[in-house]
Amino acid sequence: MVSIGGLQAAPGALEEVRELLNSWLIPNDLRTPTERFDDFVRSHKIPSDIAAELRLLRDDLRLALRPEPGSVDRLNAWVLRLGVVPEIHQRGITYRHRGGLAGDMVAVTLDAIATGRWERLKECPDCRWVFYDHTRNSGKRWCRMTAGGPKGRSCGSIAKVRRFRERQAATA
Numbered sequence: 001m002v003s004i005g006g007l008q009a010a011p012g013a014l015e016e017v018r019e020l021l022n023s024w025l026i027p028n029d030l031r032t033p034t035e036r037f038d039d040f041v042r043s044h045k046i047p048s049d050i051a052a053e054l055r056l057l058r059d060d061l062r063l064a065l066r067p068e069p070g071s072v073d074r075l076n077a078w079v080l081r082l083g084v085v086p087e088i089h090q091r092g093i094t095y096r097h098r099g100g101l102a103g104d105m106v107a108v109t110l111d112a113i114a115t116g117r118w119e120r121l122k123e124c125p126d127c128r129w130v131f132y133d134h135t136r137n138s139g140k141r142w143c144r145m146t147a148g149g150p151k152g153r154s155c156g157s158i159a160k161v162r163r164f165r166e167r168q169a170a171t172a
């Protein structure tokens with residue numbers, strides 16, 4: 001699983017946002033929504049007073065992945081609330097803010113949106129795990145997760161079987 005995460009990790013600081021997003025998922029083997037935010041807080045030594053804010057941000061960022069209606073408004077609200085502003089340099093733009101860790105996450109997200117990397121951050125339709133699509137045509141839909149080892153049920157396998165049967169039926 002570590003190697004899968006490595007292969008599907010996001011570049012640079014966007015990986016930290018991906019880790020935050022993955023503090024909630026529906027594991028392939030359990031098939032039930034699983035909250036891992038407390039683990040995320042512990043492993044990143046996040047102070048309890050900012051944890052609640054970060055969790056709200058995580059939920060809004062997850063909505064922005066699909067994107068759900070209104071998710072853009074939510075992102076804009078975070079930008080305003082945390083005072084995120086662009087700062088122009090000789091080469092490119094960075095983002096200043098007064099929002100602590102949540103501000104860092106929003107700044108990285110804005111940069112990813114501006115550079116087209118955000119669209120490569122995808123939520124697996126099966127397990128909801130967020131991965132970075134490194135493929136040339138950005139055409140990946142499912143993660144590479146498999147339940148119960150490499151020969152177990154993989155994400156997207158039900159959809160793949162359905163498509164295969166449809167093709168068989170069409171050529172029969």
Ligand SMILES: [Zn+2]
Binds near residue numbers: 124125129142
């Ligand atoms: Zn998956």
